[in-house]
Amino acid sequence: MSVAVMGTGKLGELVLAGLLRSGRPVDQVLATARRPERAAELAERYGIRPLSNEAAVARADVLVVGVKPQDAGKLLDEVGGKVTADKLVVSLCAGLPTSFFAERLPDGVPVVRVMTNTPALVDQAMSVLSPGAHATEEHLATAEEIFKPIGRTLRVPEYQQDAVTALSGSGPAYLYLVVESMIEAGVLLGLPRTVAHELAVQTAVGSAVMLRDSGEHPAKLRESVTSPAGTTAAALRELEVGGVRAAFLGALEAARDRARQIASDMAGPGR
Numbered sequence: 001m002s003v004a005v006m007g008t009g010k011l012g013e014l015v016l017a018g019l020l021r022s023g024r025p026v027d028q029v030l031a032t033a034r035r036p037e038r039a040a041e042l043a044e045r046y047g048i049r050p051l052s053n054e055a056a057v058a059r060a061d062v063l064v065v066g067v068k069p070q071d072a073g074k075l076l077d078e079v080g081g082k083v084t085a086d087k088l089v090v091s092l093c094a095g096l097p098t099s100f101f102a103e104r105l106p107d108g109v110p111v112v113r114v115m116t117n118t119p120a121l122v123d124q125a126m127s128v129l130s131p132g133a134h135a136t137e138e139h140l141a142t143a144e145e146i147f148k149p150i151g152r153t154l155r156v157p158e159y160q161q162d163a164v165t166a167l168s169g170s171g172p173a174y175l176y177l178v179v180e181s182m183i184e185a186g187v188l189l190g191l192p193r194t195v196a197h198e199l200a201v202q203t204a205v206g207s208a209v210m211l212r213d214s215g216e217h218p219a220k221l222r223e224s225v226t227s228p229a230g231t232t233a234a235a236l237r238e239l240e241v242g243g244v245r246a247a248f249l250g251a252l253e254a255a256r257d258r259a260r261q262i263a264s265d266m267a268g269p270g271r
């Protein structure tokens, strides 16, 4: 089964690299790019020969749409009409419902919507799948074959995908901001930047692995760090005064609302 990444940017490249890393033969991994310089970069890095969108649609069994949501309409105008119902379209586009694709593809073409994230780089992605109208169990399993080797997968009903995008799609950025802020705080306290960096990164990695492997609720793990009348309680009070929890609630709502806005901006003919 051959897979084409259509629009190989930051996320598309991670999927492409994951396909190759997971042992898929190089002649079954295809990619398209808009700019010749980008095509050359991908060819050099992965030993593939990027091809046109039209050639990818003709050759691949699975078409992974990696363009920005705002470019998806144009891509579908270009090649959507040539996609046949024996192919599978996998959309990585934030916000866009599978109905957006169904309206621009021939009748019966199956579409699976997937929200993955950048830890795909280290086979630690969280990829969340939802079937569109014509996608069967077999199509979902085919999509999972692409994403399981690069992390965890989960299926949710499509109406949950904007919330998923806000949590795990954008989530790495929130965690990086926390680590970045801890590094700056360490520097403020007088630590050399390299030391602050190492401490913050290893603390993030150790805490994340413990969270996953212990299976404990984060509140319990936080309590076990917080000694009575100790340093952690003093720090946590400042974070609560700063409204960190409320800021996260507001941030995820904003991300969810932005996903909805992207979809409504793209709705209608000619977009």
Ligand SMILES: NC(=O)C1=CN([C@@H]2O[C@H](COP(=O)(O)OP(=O)(O)OC[C@H]3O[C@@H](n4cnc5c(N)ncnc54)[C@H](OP(=O)(O)O)[C@@H]3O)[C@@H](O)[C@H]2O)C=CC1
Residues within 6 Å of the ligand: 006, 007, 008, 009, 010, 011, 012, 032, 033, 034, 035, 038, 053, 066, 067, 068, 069, 071, 074, 075, 092, 093, 094, 095, 115, 116, 117, 118, 169, 170
């Ligand atoms: N980045 C992330 O963490 C995540 C992104 N996503 C989704 O993934 C998608 C890609 O995001 P991201 O990788 O960040 O964005 P990028 O802009 O890095 O990637 C999009 C790529 O598509 C290319 N492209 C656009 N139109 C065409 C076309 N007609 N034919 C061929 N290639 C084309 C662009 O080319 P050019 O280089 O010329 O601009 C670019 O390389 C988005 O839909 C986003 O919502 C989902 C989850 C996480």
Ligand SMILES: O=C(O)[C@@H]1CCC=N1
Residues within 6 Å of the ligand: 094, 165, 169, 170
């Ligand atoms: O910021 C974005 O729109 C994309 C989708 C989720 C993560 N990055």
